[in-house]
Amino acid sequence: DIVMTQSPDSLAVSLGERATINCKSSQSVLYSSNNKNYLAWYQQKPGQPPKLLIYWASTRESGVPDRFRGSASGTDFTLTISSLQAEDVAVYFCQQYYGIPHTFGQGTRLEFK
Amino acid sequence: QVQLVESGGGLVKPGGSLRLSCAASGFNFNDYYMTWIRQAPGKGLEWVSHISSKGTTIFYADSVKGRFTISRDNAKNLVSLQMNSLKAEDTAVYYCAREALGYDFWGQGTLVTVSS
Numbered sequence: 001d002i003v004m005t006q007s008p009d010s011l012a013v014s015l016g017e018r019a020t021i022n023c024k025s026s027q028s029v030l031y032s033s034n035n036k037n038y039l040a041w042y043q044q045k046p047g048q049p050p051k052l053l054i055y056w057a058s059t060r061e062s063g064v065p066d067r068f069r070g071s072a073s074g075t076d077f078t079l080t081i082s083s084l085q086a087e088d089v090a091v092y093f094c095q096q097y098y099g100i101p102h103t104f105g106q107g108t109r110l111e112f113k
Numbered sequence: 114q115v116q117l118v119e120s121g122g123g124l125v126k127p128g129g130s131l132r133l134s135c136a137a138s139g140f141n142f143n144d145y146y147m148t149w150i151r152q153a154p155g156k157g158l159e160w161v162s163h164i165s166s167k168g169t170t171i172f173y174a175d176s177v178k179g180r181f182t183i184s185r186d187n188a189k190n191l192v193s194l195q196m197n198s199l200k201a202e203d204t205a206v207y208y209c210a211r212e213a214l215g216y217d218f219w220g221q222g223t224l225v226t227v228s229s
């Protein structure tokens with residue numbers, strides 16, 4: 001199985017400041033035939049199902065604010081929230097959909113400082 | 114609009130069985146893989162099983178292989194998860210999700226509690 005490891009486990013950021021969440025896969029999730037990383041990011045608020053934010057490591061899902069940005073470098077992936085808003089407090093998960101099982105990172109809890 | 118509605122959760126004793134269902138609407142169900150993902154209380158997300166659009170390709174997580182069976186009825190827009198030989202560690206909210214580029218739509222989940 002591909003292991004997804006997120007860091008940090010929790011993060012406290014001030015309103016309007018930048019938040020950065022990291023995710024590392026234990027092996028490449030890059031599909032050579034289309035040069036796409038099979039990596040998604042989700043946001044989960046209490047009592048709600050996860051919401052897809054980013055797919056292909058860096059493509060925002062329709063309706064997701066542009067303050068959310070995904071990037072990739074090899075097996076290292078980053079979700080950046082450029083200017084934290086109140087509604088961004090949540091748990092964030094990365095997930096690879098390259099290999100079965102489609103494994104998730106353990107989650108990063110984002111809070112206000 | 115796309116809707117996924119799970120049902121069938123509840124309290125069951127260890128060794129017991131439950132059948133979860135997910136009713137889909139608002140999209141062409143026949144075109145999509147469907148997946149079950151679970152989340153134990155206060156924990157992270159665990160991929161459980163998925164089934165291809167025609168039901169010909171099925172995979173399971175090792176933790177449920179041999180105990181859970183996924184199926185779909187494309188005429189009824191329904192995906193199901195038959196769970197047998199349930200264990201305490203199967204206690205979780207079970208979500209069904211539409212598989213596209215990642216999982217783009219999720220149901221609200223149904224809680225399964227395995228306890229004596």
